[in-house]
Amino acid sequence: MEASITTFDQLGTIFETTPQRLVVTVVVSLVFAYGLRVGKRALTRLDDYVRPVYRDLVGTVVFLLGAGLAGGILIGTWQSTQQFVTLVKSFDLGTDTIAQLIVSVVLIMTAVIGTRFLRRLIRNILGSASSVSEHQKEVTYRLTQVIIYSLAGITVLGIWVEDLGAILVGAGFLGIVLGMAAQQTLGALLAGFVLMFSRPFEIGDWVVVDERHDGVVTDISIFDTRLRTVDGEYIVLPNDVVGSAAVTNRSHAGRLRLEVEVGVDYGSDVERAAELAREITESVDIVLDAPRPRVATKELGDSSVVLGVRFWIDRPRARRAMEAQTGVTNAIKAGFDDAGIKIPFPQRELSGAVEPPAGGGAVDDEAMVGYDEPAGDADQQSTATEEADPATSDDAGDR
Numbered sequence: 001m002e003a004s005i006t007t008f009d010q011l012g013t014i015f016e017t018t019p020q021r022l023v024v025t026v027v028v029s030l031v032f033a034y035g036l037r038v039g040k041r042a043l044t045r046l047d048d049y050v051r052p053v054y055r056d057l058v059g060t061v062v063f064l065l066g067a068g069l070a071g072g073i074l075i076g077t078w079q080s081t082q083q084f085v086t087l088v089k090s091f092d093l094g095t096d097t098i099a100q101l102i103v104s105v106v107l108i109m110t111a112v113i114g115t116r117f118l119r120r121l122i123r124n125i126l127g128s129a130s131s132v133s134e135h136q137k138e139v140t141y142r143l144t145q146v147i148i149y150s151l152a153g154i155t156v157l158g159i160w161v162e163d164l165g166a167i168l169v170g171a172g173f174l175g176i177v178l179g180m181a182a183q184q185t186l187g188a189l190l191a192g193f194v195l196m197f198s199r200p201f202e203i204g205d206w207v208v209v210d211e212r213h214d215g216v217v218t219d220i221s222i223f224d225t226r227l228r229t230v231d232g233e234y235i236v237l238p239n240d241v242v243g244s245a246a247v248t249n250r251s252h253a254g255r256l257r258l259e260v261e262v263g264v265d266y267g268s269d270v271e272r273a274a275e276l277a278r279e280i281t282e283s284v285d286i287v288l289d290a291p292r293p294r295v296a297t298k299e300l301g302d303s304s305v306v307l308g309v310r311f312w313i314d315r316p317r318a319r320r321a322m323e324a325q326t327g328v329t330n331a332i333k334a335g336f337d338d339a340g341i342k343i344p345f346p347q348r349e350l351s352g353a354v355e356p357p358a359g360g361g362a363v364d365d366e367a368m369v370g371y372d373e374p375a376g377d378a379d380q381q382s383t384a385t386e387e388a389d390p391a392t393s394d395d396a397g398d399r
Contacts, residue, residue, distance in 0.1 A: 104156045118145070204216065210246060215230070223238065251317070255288065
């Protein structure tokens with residue numbers, strides 16, 4: 001082996017000056033980089049002829065051979081082979097150590113190739129499953145990658161360390177200490193995995209968390225969930241908070257039912273008003289034809305009969321729901337105006353009293369005034385009061 005390495009020293013006799021050696025170094029580096037680029041393209045074409053695992057194996061072997069050849073040329077050009085051999089001998093590597101090195105390198109290469117093969121396997125198996133999102137595929141791959149690398153690392157440690165159990169016990173105690181110090185972070189981490197696999201919502205869904213946070217899901221990481229509100233604000237919620245709260249998914253089914261309340265005057269035909277409201281709602285473009293809109297009499301209010309107009313929309317979003325409610329409300333208002341159906345406003349009852357005479361005595365009941373007037377006709381109410389009791393107005397002016 002030493003003789004084969006020292007043969008590269010002949011390059012030093014060919015390139016004796018420093019500028020020549022610098023040029024060789026640059027050329028070798030560029031050729032190696034170009035070879036990596038060409039090799040990557042060639043390996044991509046191999047997918048049509050060989051299995052991906054064989055392709056990765058060939059690529060790894062070719063890379064190691066190319067790196068070794070480039071390194072040998074550079075060492076020989078600078079006539080540093082003897083220093084390299086001396087450095088290797090200084091480690092006093094025996095047969096057992098070399099075997100351990102070979103096994104360790106093979107294990108690491110196997111772990112790298114195995115994770116690449118596993119990624120393609122996950123894509124092939126879960127690629128056609130519409131119920132599995134891209135985010136879940138990525139999380140599955142990352143978890144498997146961590147497991148494979150951890151097993152490979154523990155195995156390599158077992159090759160070089162005799163008492164591996166003591167190291168694992170120490171790592172276990174360290175994990176307990178870190179877990180106690182970062183309970184909230186670990187809780188959010190575990191809750192993130194639960195959310196990713198239980199899938200109560202996905203990116204793009206319109207959700208309400210704990211009846212306080214309303215918005216569209218923009219991102220789900222292993223630590224937090226992010227919402228965008230209708231006002232353009234972004235809310236970041238830890239996954240442990242989301243996992244322990246009540247979550248309402250308004251867009252999971254692809255449609256949402258909305259309701260608009262309309263008041264009808266007591267003197268109007270309620271059944272006719274309800275039928276007209278239903279027909280008007282069906283004519284609004286954003287409202288779905290099926291299920292059909294429905295109108296229910298909800299209550300007898302103080303000044304009107306309250307009708308609940310219920311209808312469905314697709315692709316639910318906060319802005320879309322607001323547009324639908326606005327469109328239905330405006331259409332019903334215009335339709336009722338054309339049909340002569342009155343939408344009343346609140347009424348209030350006012351009463352006035354005449355002050356007792358200065359000398360005392362009872363107040364005549366006929367002097368009392370009581371009537372109903374709309375809340376908005378304040379001038380008419382004031383005039384009616386003055387006409388009913390001019391004495392009261394005169395007294396008020398004197399005061």
